[in-house]
Amino acid sequence: MHTVSEPAYTVAVRALCEFTAKQGDLDLRFTPTPSAQEGVAGHVTVMGRRPAGYLKEISLSEEHGPLRVRGRADGYDPALNRLEEIKTYRGRLDCMPQNHRHLHWAQARVYGHLMCRKLGLAGIEIALVYFDIADQTESVLVETHTASALAAHFEDHCERFIAWARQELKHGAARDAALAALAFPHADFRPGQRALAEAVYRSAVSGRCLAAQAPTGIGKTVGTLFPLLKAWPGQRLDRIFFLTAKSAGRQLALDALTTLAAQPLRVVELVARDKACEYPDRACHGESCPLARGFYDRLPAARAAALERAQLDRASIADVARAHEVCPYYLSQELSRWSDVIVGDYNYYFDSSAMLFALAEANRWRVAVLVDEAHNLVERARGMYSATLDQAAFDAMRRGAPPSLRRTLGRVARSWNDMAREQDETGAEYMTYPEPPARLLTALGQAVSQMTEMLGEQPDVFTPETLRFYFDAVHFTRIAERFGSHSIFDITLGGAGSSVKKRRAALCLRNVVPAPHLAPRLARAHSVALFSATLTPAHFYADTLGLPESSVRIDVESPFSAEQLDVRAIADVSTRYRDREGSVARIADLIAAQFFRAEGNYLSFSSSFEYLEQVAAALAARHPSIPCWQQSRAMSEAAQREFLARFVPDGRGVGFAVLGGAFGEAVDLPGTRLIGAFVATLGLPPLNPVNQQMKACMHEAFGEGYAYAYLFPGVQKVVQAAGRVIRGPLDRGVLYLIDDRFTRAEVRRLLPAWWRIKVLRQRDSSSAGV
Numbered sequence: 001m002h003t004v005s006e007p008a009y010t011v012a013v014r015a016l017c018e019f020t021a022k023q024g025d026l027d028l029r030f031t032p033t034p035s036a037q038e039g040v041a042g043h044v045t046v047m048g049r050r051p052a053g054y055l056k057e058i059s060l061s062e063e064h065g066p067l068r069v070r071g072r073a074d075g076y077d078p079a080l081n082r083l084e085e086i087k088t089y090r091g092r093l094d095c096m097p098q099n100h101r102h103l104h105w106a107q108a109r110v111y112g113h114l115m116c117r118k119l120g121l122a123g124i125e126i127a128l129v130y131f132d133i134a135d136q137t138e139s140v141l142v143e144t145h146t147a148s149a150l151a152a153h154f155e156d157h158c159e160r161f162i163a164w165a166r167q168e169l170k171h172g173a174a175r176d177a178a179l180a181a182l183a184f185p186h187a188d189f190r191p192g193q194r195a196l197a198e199a200v201y202r203s204a205v206s207g208r209c210l211a212a213q214a215p216t217g218i219g220k221t222v223g224t225l226f227p228l229l230k231a232w233p234g235q236r237l238d239r240i241f242f243l244t245a246k247s248a249g250r251q252l253a254l255d256a257l258t259t260l261a262a263q264p265l266r267v268v269e270l271v272a273r274d275k276a277c278e279y280p281d282r283a284c285h286g287e288s289c290p291l292a293r294g295f296y297d298r299l300p301a302a303r304a305a306a307l308e309r310a311q312l313d314r315a316s317i318a319d320v321a322r323a324h325e326v327c328p329y330y331l332s333q334e335l336s337r338w339s340d341v342i343v344g345d346y347n348y349y350f351d352s353s354a355m356l357f358a359l360a361e362a363n364r365w366r367v368a369v370l371v372d373e374a375h376n377l378v379e380r381a382r383g384m385y386s387a388t389l390d391q392a393a394f395d396a397m398r399r400g401a402p403p404s405l406r407r408t409l410g411r412v413a414r415s416w417n418d419m420a421r422e423q424d425e426t427g428a429e430y431m432t433y434p435e436p437p438a439r440l441l442t443a444l445g446q447a448v449s450q451m452t453e454m455l456g457e458q459p460d461v462f463t464p465e466t467l468r469f470y471f472d473a474v475h476f477t478r479i480a481e482r483f484g485s486h487s488i489f490d491i492t493l494g495g496a497g498s499s500v501k502k503r504r505a506a507l508c509l510r511n512v513v514p515a516p517h518l519a520p521r522l523a524r525a526h527s528v529a530l531f532s533a534t535l536t537p538a539h540f541y542a543d544t545l546g547l548p549e550s551s552v553r554i555d556v557e558s559p560f561s562a563e564q565l566d567v568r569a570i571a572d573v574s575t576r577y578r579d580r581e582g583s584v585a586r587i588a589d590l591i592a593a594q595f596f597r598a599e600g601n602y603l604s605f606s607s608s609f610e611y612l613e614q615v616a617a618a619l620a621a622r623h624p625s626i627p628c629w630q631q632s633r634a635m636s637e638a639a640q641r642e643f644l645a646r647f648v649p650d651g652r653g654v655g656f657a658v659l660g661g662a663f664g665e666a667v668d669l670p671g672t673r674l675i676g677a678f679v680a681t682l683g684l685p686p687l688n689p690v691n692q693q694m695k696a697c698m699h700e701a702f703g704e705g706y707a708y709a710y711l712f713p714g715v716q717k718v719v720q721a722a723g724r725v726i727r728g729p730l731d732r733g734v735l736y737l738i739d740d741r742f743t744r745a746e747v748r749r750l751l752p753a754w755w756r757i758k759v760l761r762q763r764d765s766s767s768a769g770v
Contacts, residue, residue, distance in 0.1 A: 009165040012363050013060075013071030013110050015337070019164065020157045021106035024099040025286030026295035026330055034088045034133045037481060042088035042131045043074065046138060053078055060114035064158040067165055073111040074129075082125040082142070083108070083115050090133050090449075091456025099296065104128055105143075110157065113150035122147050134449040168338070174264050175340060176233040184226060185259050191559030191729070192218040199554040200529045201227035204235055204368055209528040209548050211374070213535040214556035215752070216723035217670075217731075220531050221256040224370050225341075228529075229262055231368075235526065238365035240341045241349055241356055245376035247271075247637070248666040253343045253372070254313055268312040268335045270344030276314065276329035283460065284327075291327040299334060302326045306335055337363075346377060350521050351384045352478065357521055366526045373665060374530035375716050378544045381514035385487070387479040389472055391416055391504040392494065397465040405466075408450050411443040420505035423491055430689040432490045436480045436509060444473050479509045485701070486513040488693055510690070512697045515546030523548060533723050534716040536750055543702055560726050562756035566734040567722075569742040572761040575681045576739075580611055586762055587680050587738060588618035591654060594734060595626055600675035601651045605659040605721045607681035609633055615680065616656045627653035631663060647673045659683050665720040670727040676734040677725050682741050683714035707746075715750040 034042065047056050054077050061070035074086040085108035089096065105128065112126040123146045130139040189197065196214045203210035204227065214220050228240055242253045250269055257267050274280065279289050286293035302324035309316055312335055321328035333355060336342050348356045349369065360367050371377060394416070398409050419440065423431050451470045454461050462470065483489065488510045493503045511517070522528050522545075535541050538553055570590065573583055591604060606612040609631075616630050629646055632639065640662050646655060650672045657663040659681055685691050691709060699705025718737070725733040735755075741747055743759050751757070 008066050008169050010068045010070060011161065011165065013069060013107055013114075015363055016069055016157055016161055017103055017106040017110060020160045021103050022099065022296040022299070023102065024294065024296055025097070026284060026289075026292040026327060027097040027099070027286060028284040034090060037478075038133050039088045042133055043086050045136060046084075046086050046129060046131050047075055049138075050075065050077065051079065058115070058118075060111065060118060062114055062117055062154075064155065065162055066169065067158055067162060069110070069114070069154075069158065071111065071114070073115060076115060080125060081121070081123075082127050083112050084127045084129050085111060086129045086131060088131045088133050090452040092453060093130055093132070093139050095456040101128075106157070109143075109145065109150055109153050112145060113147070113154040116147040116150055124150070134452065171264060171266070175262075175266075178262055178264065179229050179232050182226070182229055182260065182262050185222070185261065189223070190218050192556045193220075193223040195554065195556050196220060196223040196531070197227040199552070200224050200370075201231055203529055203552065204228055204231035204237075204527045207235075207526050209522055209551040210530065211535055211538065211541060211547060211551060211553045212529060212531040212556065213538075213554070214531055214533065215558040215560065216533045216720075217727040218556070218559055221252045221372070222259060224529055224531055225253070225256055226260060228368050228370065229260065229265070235368075236366060237368055237526065238363075239339075239360070239367045240370065241367055241525075242341060242343045242370045242372065243346050243349055244343070244372045245346060245380060246373075246662075246666055249372045250343050250345075252666070254311065257341060257343075258311065263310055265341060266307060266310065266312070266339040267341045267343065268332060268339040269314055269317070270332055270336065270342060270348055271314050271329075272345070273329050276318070276332065278318075278321075278328065285459070289327070291321070291325060295326050295330065298324050298326050299331070302331055303334060303338070306331065307338060312339065346371070346380050347384060350377070350381055350518060352482075352517070354521075357524065360524065367524075369522075369525045369528045371528065371530040373532050374545075375532045375534045375541070375720070377518070377530070378514065378541070378713075381518055381545075382511045385479060385482065385511040385514055385517045387472070387476040387509045389476050389507045391420070391506065393465070394469060395504070397463075397469045400463045401466050402454070402461060404454070405447070405450065408443075408447045412440070412447050415440040415443045416505060416507075417502065419491060419507075420493060420503055423505065424493060424503050429493045430490060432488050432693050434489075436483060436489045436507075440507075441477060441480055444477050448473050448477060476507075476509065479511075482517070483509060484516065485697075486516050487511045488697055490690070490693065510694075512694050513544055513701055515544055517546075519546030519548070522546065534719045536716075536719075537712065540708060540712045544708070558752060558754040559729065560754060562754060564732055565722075565726050565755065567737065567755045567757045568734065569737040569757050569759050570762055571740050571743050571759050573680075573738050574740055575607065575611075577687075580614070583680075584611075584614045584618045585622065587615050587678070588622055590736065590738065590762055591615075591619055591678055592623040592626060594676060594678075594736065595623075595652075595654065598675065598734070599652045601647045601669070601673060602654045602676045602678065603663065603674060603721070603724060604654055604656050604678040605664065605680065606656065607659055607683065609658055611680070612656045612658055619654065629653065629655050631655075631657040631661060635662065644669070649673055659721055660717040663724075664717060665723070667724055668727055669724060670731060674724060674733070676736075677722060678736045678738060679718050679721055680738040681718075682739050682747070683717040684710045685713060711746065712750070715747060719750075719752060 054075060056075050058073045058076055060073055061068060073083055075084040085104065087104055108126045108128055112124050116124055126143045126145060128141040192214060196212055199210055199212055244250050254269060278291060282289040284292055302320055305324065306312055306320045317332050318328045321331045336359065342356060348354055401409060419437060490508050490510060492506045494506060573586055575583055595602065606615060612630065616628055619626060619628060629643060631643060643655060646653060647669045695705040695709035698708035702708055722735050725735055
């Protein structure tokens with residue numbers, strides 16, 4: 001064995017074996033695996049059963065050529081001279097795909113070799129301990145090996161990996177050299193962009209979390225990526241995660257990385273499975289999908305071909321996958337292990353089962369995280385850590401479920417019906433409860449266990465509706481384990497079911513404050529930069545997102561002047577729900593007055609599709625010469641592109657959109673493509689029992705219930721929408737804030753400081769031009 005004093009490439013045991021030992025089909029039938037919490041609990045249970053003297057979590061490492069292989073063995077029993085690798089599972093063990101077992105043995109044997117080397121053993125017992133999460137039983141498979149046989153096994157895996165490792169070392173050296181020499185891609189920074197870049201660089205060097213409020217149009221994407229890339233070599237980063245809320249943000253990041261031209265930097269884009277899948281009607285296993293059949297056998301060639309390309313966006317990955325006949329979605333996940341910058345949705349790092357977070361943990365990556373349009377993370381994270389079960393869907397599913405589930409699902413139904421009946425007797429359609437009902441959770445847990453076992457035996461046994469309930473029930477029970485003061489459990493009664501007296505109940509575990517879930521993810525990264533044009537007020541985002549105590553904040557001064565944006569607050573129009581009918585014609589006339597005063601392209605934002613349609617119809621009826629087009633419900637990405645394509649330079653017309661929707665942010669319409677906007681709403685969430693309960697929860701936590709639940713989120717949407725108008729130093733435009741509440745001090749202080757707001761009445765604003 002050839003060794004060197006300082007190996008240049010470190011690889012985890014798991015990563016080594018996944019690279020060298022995976023073979024055969026991609027097979028996801030043995031799913032879902034236990035959650036991370038269940039896995040940890042399972043390990044604790046098994047180790048708690050072991051005798052005194054049992055060694056736990058043993059750190060092991062060894063050098064082989066340019067490699068340092070490291071990992072933690074689960075346990076070692078000196079009395080038996082047995083090393084144990086513990087794996088938790090659900091379902092029937094004999095239904096586990098053979099390639100999973102092959103991988104587990106490869107890992108166990110590597111750990112066995114490392115333990116022999118550590119203790120100077122001539123041989124050792126190796127045990128795979130499979131722990132059933134459902135019934136808490138162990139199945140133990142044992143092999144006995146000599147140290148020399150295990151050494152040969154170890155060397156074989158290392159030698160098969162070394163060629164790849166040397167390629168990776170060469171890539172890393174070339175990348176670091178290129179990043180050290182990387183120059184800013186433009187002649188100079190935009191105003192405000194340098195301040196942002198310096199703050200991101202300092203946060204990377206100090207290993208801290210940064211919250212950066214920076215105005216739209218200054219080039220935040222380049223202004224955050226460039227300094228992180230420059231910091232990379234000195235901070236010895238392993239990965240940069242650029243996380244976005246919407247697909248438009250992913251494209252901006254990919255474009256910025258192309259502009260930066262930091263070859264040979266490897267960039268991969270992650271997209272949702274339903275958008276990447278070539279066979280959405282097929283199951284993910286070799287007997288159903290041709291791209292899953294032999295996936296791991298064809299993966300090495302596909303992986304090598306893919307990494308010859310600098311940027312692996314959705315289209316490039318699809319091309320490579322097609323050429324090598326592998327699944328593009330799972331190819332992109334594999335490429336995440338070997339890429340430098342990974343661009344994807346928030347959920348890849350912040351969700352409870354986030355892939356990128358799991359990879360960073362398993363491989364001990366030193367990661368820097370960029371969170372684009374970070375104001376969106378509050379609502380998105382709430383969704384990640386909330387769960388809903390609908391009784392109407394459950395009742396429909398029961399009718400088509402296998403007969404063997406009748407008794408188990410019956411227990412769920414009885415518990416559910418009892419809750420609905422008890423609430424119905426109070427006369428309340430919506431109620432909150434101190435915690436989820438234990439009886440229902442027990443019944444759901446039993447149903448999940450039986451259904452998991454059935455899936456293990458017959459992967460195709462369930463209808464799509466039954467499978468959907470299964471996944472929803474798994475998610476619900478896992479979110480229930482996390483329930484605390486940061487969440488609400490509520491029941492909403494709907495219409496009658498099969499019985500006249502029965503009312504169906506929707507159950508919701510509703511996360512209100514995502515901070516407890518996000519804080520560990522933020523702390524895990526070497527550095528984090530959250531940036532947006534709307535991170536005001538600072539304490540709202542620090543409280544709800546769980547920013548570390550050591551976080552720093554920067555508020556980048558706007559490069560734009562008050563002369564560029566004519567801001568008009570209309571003081572005599574109310575857009576409150578009770579006043580909307582009377583406001584429709586007045587808003588239509590106000591839009592027309594401005595359009596005829598200065599013809600061009602405008603965006604009009606409303607609080608709902610219903611309100612939008614009323615104002616658009618009034619404008620068309622009262623001023624038919626003005627071209628207009630509308631956002632529609634459930635608009636496809638192609639339709640969204642068509643909507644934006646109407647905003648041509650020097651064009652004329654009014655586009656109607658919903659505030660907080662697809663066109664309220666991450667839309668760039670510079671110059672004369674957009675010369676003005678109308679915001680006919682304060683953006684407040686609707687007044688309903690759920691939001692009122694969230695208000696109460698926020699008030700208990702932070703003492704500002706109304707502001708946290710209504711005012712801050714509403715005004716944030718207004719400022720985002722207004723940011724579509726001025727995108728560069730030469731842009732000029734007008735902004736109408738249509739609601740009397742925009743004149744209030746508590747609202748005005750949340751608006752950008754550089755705005756100079758003129759308070760007008762409608763007759764003042766529409767006195768000319770109609």
